[in-house]
Amino acid sequence: MSGAPTIAYGLDLDGNLATVVRARRRGRAIHLETLASRQPLQALADTLHSLAAEQARGKAAIAVAAPAQDSVVRTLNAPFASLAKARAVLPSLLDVQLPFPLEQCACHFILAPQPRGEPVRATAVAMPSERVTALLASLKTSGIDPDILDHEAVALWRQADPAADEPTVVLYLGEERTVAVSGRGEPTAV
Secondary structure, three states: OOOOOOOEEEEEEEEEEEEEEEEEEEOHHHHHHHHEEEHHHHHHHHHHHHHHHHOOOOOOOEEEEEEEHHOOOEEEEOOOOOHHHHHHHHHHHOOOOOOOOOHHHEEEEEOOOOOOOOOOOEEEEEEEEEHHHHHHHHHHHHHOOOEEEEHHHHHHHHHHHOOOOOEEEEEEEOOOOEEEEEEOOOOOOO
């Protein structure tokens, strides 16, 4: 097989319960299927082993969301219209807003679509490196080695696909956590 995988699995873990969703690309269409919904993690051992085998063969990618309570999301406004200049200052703009040192975290900047010539606006997500390491180790004990670690709030917002000018609130009510995301506008683009 050449190129990117045509299958992606998304795993949502809420305590000991897991939801597994498969997205399969066929031509230009993407077909979604829920393989397990809020099932005990132990009951999904065979499913997780099968996913890992597909991943090892390069046929599938696995994505897991990092819990919102373990990380920080900030909106940043760079004083430049140039993407290159903005990328250079975004870490400094984020650093002054974090409750922990920038050097001790993993961070990512998601650039929002912007009119030409307007200052760059970005959504920054950051998580202490020790929490990333602990999360990945915990996932590995369950047989999960994700290719993508997304931020839970950002993933919820993207899936909500809110109208461009309408204020929107997205709620996730789980067994062990609740996440609320609010904003206005299109989901941000990487």
